[in-house]
Amino acid sequence: MKLKLFLTMGILAASLSPLTFAQSADSGTSTLGVTVGPEATFSSVAGSTTLSAANTKFGGYSGTTNFSYKIRTSQTSGSGSITVEVTAFGTNGPAVADLSYTCSGASSGTACSSSTPASTSTATSVVSFSSDAHSADSGDSGSASWNLVDRTNTKTGNYTSTATFTISAS
Numbered sequence: 567m568k569l570k571l572f573l574t575m576g577i578l579a580a581s582l583s584p585l586t587f588a589q590s591a592d593s594g595t596s597t598l599g600v601t602v603g604p605e606a607t608f609s610s611v612a613g614s615t616t617l618s619a620a621n622t623k624f625g626g627y628s629g630t631t632n633f634s635y636k637i638r639t640s641q642t643s644g645s646g647s648i649t650v651e652v653t654a655f656g657t658n659g660p661a662v663a664d665l666s667y668t669c670s671g672a673s674s675g676t677a678c679s680s681s682t683p684a685s686t687s688t689a690t691s692v693v694s695f696s697s698d699a700h701s702a703d704s705g706d707s708g709s710a711s712w713n714l715v716d717r718t719n720t721k722t723g724n725y726t727s728t729a730t731f732t733i734s735a736s
Contacts, residue, residue: 615712633710639699672708675693
């Protein structure tokens with residue numbers, strides 16, 4: 567009986583040992599694919615810009631809107647832009663026809679080259695981008711410097727306009 571038990575235990579141990587000490591290595595591969603398209607994002611550094619009077623009487627008002635952006639345009643036929651459109655200042659307020667801006671600091675694009683009249687009906691160019699344009703991973707920055715002519719017929723008071731910046735990439 568002891569011999570049968572010993573023999574059974576030996577056979578059982580011998581049959582389990584290959585499972586205990588066996589090694590297996592399987593591998594597989596997978597091809598990863600990604601389509602990277604044109605993209606753009608925009609943010610204004612400050613939520614509002616105050617236009618301040620010049621040091622001379624009727625010398626006009628000025629202020630600067632700073633912004634940051636990220637952009638990537640298509641390699642061969644891509645393009646992009648940052649544009650701005652404003653709203654009217656309100657009844658008896660300054661005329662938008664007296665508001666203009668200049669642009670600066672667009673390292674990955676071309677900033678507007680001269681004073682640009684603001685518009686309430688058409689988005690006007692702040693920065694333009696050509697094909698294969700790339701901002702820095704952390705983003706690039708730019709600014710729109712506003713100038714408002716001070717007219718004697720403008721009624722005294724506080725007036726606001728909203729400047730809506732739009733960025734696009736293709």
